[in-house]
Amino acid sequence: MSSLQPMSEQELTDVVIERFASTPDDRLREVMQALVRHVHAFAREVRLTDDEWLTGIQFLTAAGHITDGNRQEFILLSDTLGLSSMVDLINHASMVEGVTEPTILGPFYVPNSPEREFGASMIEYADGGEESLVEGCVTSPDGTPIAGAVIDVWQNAATGFYAVQQPDVQPATNLRGIYRTDVQGRYSIHTVRPTPYPIPDDGPVGKMLSATGRHQMRAAHIHVKVSAPGFAPVTTHVFDEASDYLDSDTVFGVKGSLISAFTPGDDGLLHCAVDFTLEPTH
Amino acid sequence: MSSLQPMSEQELTDVVIERFASTPDDRLREVMQALVRHVHAFAREVRLTDDEWLTGIQFLTAAGHITDGNRQEFILLSDTLGLSSMVDLINHASMVEGVTEPTILGPFYVPNSPEREFGASMIEYADGGEESLVEGCVTSPDGTPIAGAVIDVWQNAATGFYAVQQPDVQPATNLRGIYRTDVQGRYSIHTVRPTPYPIPDDGPVGKMLSATGRHQMRAAHIHVKVSAPGFAPVTTHVFDEASDYLDSDTVFGVKGSLISAFTPGDDGLLHCAVDFTLEPTH
Numbered sequence: 175m176s177s178l179q180p181m182s183e184q185e186l187t188d189v190v191i192e193r194f195a196s197t198p199d200d201r202l203r204e205v206m207q208a209l210v211r212h213v214h215a216f217a218r219e220v221r222l223t224d225d226e227w228l229t230g231i232q233f234l235t236a237a238g239h240i241t242d243g244n245r246q247e248f249i250l251l252s253d254t255l256g257l258s259s260m261v262d263l264i265n266h267a268s269m270v271e272g273v274t275e276p277t278i279l280g281p282f283y284v285p286n287s288p289e290r291e292f293g294a295s296m297i298e299y300a301d302g303g304e305e306s307l308v309e310g311c312v313t314s315p316d317g318t319p320i321a322g323a324v325i326d327v328w329q330n331a332a333t334g335f336y337a338v339q340q341p342d343v344q345p346a347t348n349l350r351g352i353y354r355t356d357v358q359g360r361y362s363i364h365t366v367r368p369t370p371y372p373i374p375d376d377g378p379v380g381k382m383l384s385a386t387g388r389h390q391m392r393a394a395h396i397h398v399k400v401s402a403p404g405f406a407p408v409t410t411h412v413f414d415e416a417s418d419y420l421d422s423d424t425v426f427g428v429k430g431s432l433i434s435a436f437t438p439g440d441d442g443l444l445h446c447a448v449d450f451t452l453e454p455t456h
Numbered sequence: 457m458s459s460l461q462p463m464s465e466q467e468l469t470d471v472v473i474e475r476f477a478s479t480p481d482d483r484l485r486e487v488m489q490a491l492v493r494h495v496h497a498f499a500r501e502v503r504l505t506d507d508e509w510l511t512g513i514q515f516l517t518a519a520g521h522i523t524d525g526n527r528q529e530f531i532l533l534s535d536t537l538g539l540s541s542m543v544d545l546i547n548h549a550s551m552v553e554g555v556t557e558p559t560i561l562g563p564f565y566v567p568n569s570p571e572r573e574f575g576a577s578m579i580e581y582a583d584g585g586e587e588s589l590v591e592g593c594v595t596s597p598d599g600t601p602i603a604g605a606v607i608d609v610w611q612n613a614a615t616g617f618y619a620v621q622q623p624d625v626q627p628a629t630n631l632r633g634i635y636r637t638d639v640q641g642r643y644s645i646h647t648v649r650p651t652p653y654p655i656p657d658d659g660p661v662g663k664m665l666s667a668t669g670r671h672q673m674r675a676a677h678i679h680v681k682v683s684a685p686g687f688a689p690v691t692t693h694v695f696d697e698a699s700d701y702l703d704s705d706t707v708f709g710v711k712g713s714l715i716s717a718f719t720p721g722d723d724g725l726l727h728c729a730v731d732f733t734l735e736p737t738h
Contacts, residue, residue: 181545181711182545183542183545183546183549186538186541186542186545186708187538187542189538189708190537190538190708193538193670193704193708194668194670196668196669196670197667197668197669198669199667202667202668203668204502205502205504205508206664206668208498208501208502209498209537210537210538212494212495212497212498212501213494213498213537213539214538214539214542215494216490216491216494216495217539217542217543217546218542218546219490219494220486220487220490221546221547222487222542222543222546223543223546223547224543224547226487227534227539227540227543231528231530231531231534234516234519234520234530235520235523235528235530237516237520238516238517238519238520238521238523238530239520239523241517241520241521246513246517248513248516248517248520249513252509252513255472255491255492255495256468256469256471256472256475256492256496257495257496257499257509258509259468260465260468260469260496260499260500260504261499261504261505261506261509263463263464263465263468264465264499264500264503264504264505265503265505265506267465382488385479385481385484386476386478386479386484386485386488387478387479387480388475388476388478422475426468426471426472426475429463
C-alpha cells in the first residue's frame, strides 16, 4: 500500500480481498470476499463515475430513511432487482416432483394473524371486492391428506392496499388469517378476489422503476405460508389466472404452477380451487 | 414467466435484465443491467441462503437508520469495502505525471469552513496534540506557482475525533479552515499533528469489521481539497510518515506519494513540507 507507484485496479481489488483473509468464520469470509470481487467488478466494468457513486449513496440513504416497522424499502429493492426471486430459486429449486413451488415473501407479511374457522370470512372491511372461496387440500406428494396443516394467509384489499399500509382505514387484521386443515386435509378461506396493485412508489425504488421505464404493478395474488409438523413449510402465492401483469410482475414472483382460476359458483361467490403439496422433512 | 416449467437461474437473470431494456437513458440502462448481472452472479456463486439474504437486508436497514446529517454509514461501507478507492482510481488515475494524487473524501467533510490567514492556527480547542506547521507551494506541473489557490483543510483532534463528531466538546470549526496561497504560491497551516483514529464502530460497519477480524483504524492524515481557477481540483490526504496503519488503513486510502514527514523545528513546532501540483483543465 505504501509503494510510491500508483496501484492498479486489479491490485486494489486483490488488497481488499486479502484484508478479509483473517475472517474467523469460513462462510463469512467466502461471502465477503465474493461480495468485494463482484462489487469491484461492477464498478470497473461500467466505469462508475464519482457522481454515479454519490447517487448510489443517496439512493441507499433514502431507502434507509423511508424504511420503518411497516415499510421495507430494501426488500422492495431486492424484489424489483430480481434478487429475492434468485435467492428463492437458489434455495428452493431442488424439490420433489409435485411439491408446491415457493415464491417471494414480499414486504407486507405481518405475523400473528387471527385464527379463523374452516370457511370463515377474513373480510373485515367492505371494499367492493368480489367475494370468493379459496378451497382445496393440503397433502403429501403421494396424495395423503395432512390434517391440522396451518395456512397463514394475507392479501391486499380491492383498493390495492394491505391492511398494514392503511392503519387508519382498514382494520389491522383485514384480509389476513390463520386457517387449519380438517381431518381430511381440507381448508376453506372466505375472502375477496385479489387485484393487481402497485408496489409503494413514493420512495427511491418507485423512482428507480419510473426512471427505467418499468411499471410498478404486481399481478393479482394471495399470499400463503403453508406448514405442518414433519413437512418443509412453503411460502408462496395463489395468482389469479385472469390478472393483468402475469407476464411482467414487477417483482418477478410469478411461476406458472401457482396460477389458478376464479370461477363463478351457484352460491354467488367466486370459487378458486388450490391444493398445496408439502415435502416431508424425514 | 407464465410457463409451467420452473425457471432456471440464468433464465431469471436474463428476464430481469430484459425488464430494464426500455430504460430511456442509455447510461442508466447500462448501469442497471450491469448491476443486476453482478448482483445475481454474486448470489448464485455463493449460493446465498434465505438467512444470509435477510442478514443483508437487516444490515442495510441498520445502516440507513444510523445515517443522519452528521453520520454516513453507507459511505463508511463503501470506504471499508474499497469501493470508494476503486471509484477514485477509475476516475482519477489517468493523470499528468507529477500531479498530486487524489484519495477518498471520507464521511467527515463539512463545507463552509472559516477563511484563515496565511500561517494562522486552526486550533480552537486544546487537545494535547503536537503543534505543527504544514507548509509548501501549489504549482502547475511545470513548477509555475499558483497564487490564490484554495486549500480547504479538515482533520481530527488528538482525541481521535473530528469536530463534527463532538458537537458538545469541540468548537464546530476546530481543526478545519480555508487557506489561500500567496503571490508566490505558498501556503502555511498551523495545526496539530494528526493521529490514527478508529472509524465510527458503533454501527453495522463496525460490526462487520469486528466479525471479519479487521481493525477499525485509519492511518494518521490531514484532509485537503486544493483548487484554483483553470486547474482540476484535487481531494486528497497528507499522511504522516511515522503513523501506524499506513499498510492497513481500514478504508484503503493510503497512496505512497501522499506520505510526508513531520520533523521538529527550532521554533518548537513540528514541520511538514507538502507541495501540491494541479493539472490544468485547458
